Amino acid sequence: KYRVTETKAPEGYELLRNSKDVEITGENRDIKLIAENELKLELPETGRTNYAIIISAIGVVAILLSVVLSKKYREKKT
Numbered sequence: 001k002y003r004v005t006e007t008k009a010p011e012g013y014e015l016l017r018n019s020k021d022v023e024i025t026g027e028n029r030d031i032k033l034i035a036e037n038e039l040k041l042e043l044p045e046t047g048r049t050n051y052a053i054i055i056s057a058i059g060v061v062a063i064l065l066s067v068v069l070s071k072k073y074r075e076k077k078t
Helices: 049-077
Strands: 003-006 018-022
Touching: none
Parallel strands: none
Antiparallel strands: 003 018
């Protein structure tokens, strides 16, 4: 009796969680194992402060620019 444990998965795949038990006897010396590895789930990066600061700064600049342009447009009309 043997226990087969996956120690390295193909690139991009997760290791098998469970080992497979195999019994080799005089009658069945050729054993075929089929292992179905699952793809690794890669989550996108979130919550990075660098991006949040940059996006916030762009938003503030856009708001200020719209206020300044709005005032100039109103002054021009009158």
